[in-house]
Amino acid sequence: MPLLGWLTLSAAGNPIPFFGLELPALLPQDRSFRTLEDVRTTVGEIGYYLIGAHALAGLFHLHRSRQCPAAHDAGSICQGSIAAAQSTSGGDPVPGRHIF
Secondary structure, three states: OHHHHHHHHHHHOOOEEEOOEEEOOOOOOOOOHHHHHHHHHHHHHHHHHHHHHHHHHHHHHHHHHHHOHHHHHHOOOOOOOHHHHHHHHOOOOOOOOOOO
16 A cells, blocks of 8 residues: 555655655656556555454454354354353353353
């Protein structure tokens, strides 16, 4: 992303400030900066969607591990529910592990 921004500013003919310094242009001034700007916008949006998908996957796995902690720890798919595990194990599906 920073490199695409640098290329876009270079092609637009704008200065590239960097902590008080001015970086050299990587491209000559050209009208292609609109295309670079579109590419940078698309890459940024894809990044936001990936961040959102990653957060949702984390929430899904958190929810799944709370529903069936014994199967999740073993790496297998949960076949039963917490209620079934509690009824067979005397109330605690995994001894020493608390489900909030």
